[in-house]
Amino acid sequence: MPIIVNLDVMMAKRKISLNELSSKIDITPANLSILKTGKAKAIRFSTLEAICKELNCQPGDILEFQDETETTK
Numbered sequence: 001m002p003i004i005v006n007l008d009v010m011m012a013k014r015k016i017s018l019n020e021l022s023s024k025i026d027i028t029p030a031n032l033s034i035l036k037t038g039k040a041k042a043i044r045f046s047t048l049e050a051i052c053k054e055l056n057c058q059p060g061d062i063l064e065f066q067d068e069t070e071t072t073k
Contacts (some may be wrong), residue, residue: 004064005038010055025050 011021018036022029027047034040035047048059055061 002066002068003038004066005035005040005062006064007036007051007062010057010061011036014055014057016055021051021054024054 011018018032019029022032025032025047027050035043048062051062052059
């Protein structure tokens with residue numbers, strides 16, 4: 001998948017656990033885990049906004065585009 005989710009990296013930098021973040025942004029730990037592992041098919045802008053507010057970061061710190069053609073070269 002060309003979209004890489006770096007939520008785990010940002011959570012580690014901010015020293016916040018999955019359960020703590022999920023309670024602060026009002027999302028279930030299971031749904032946050034799906035997002036964190038990159039298995040999510042979509043993310044609401046409101047969820048992304050809440051994550052960015054809580055982690056004091058930009059959306060680009062969490063989501064990254066990686067061109068699949070560049071990885072095969």
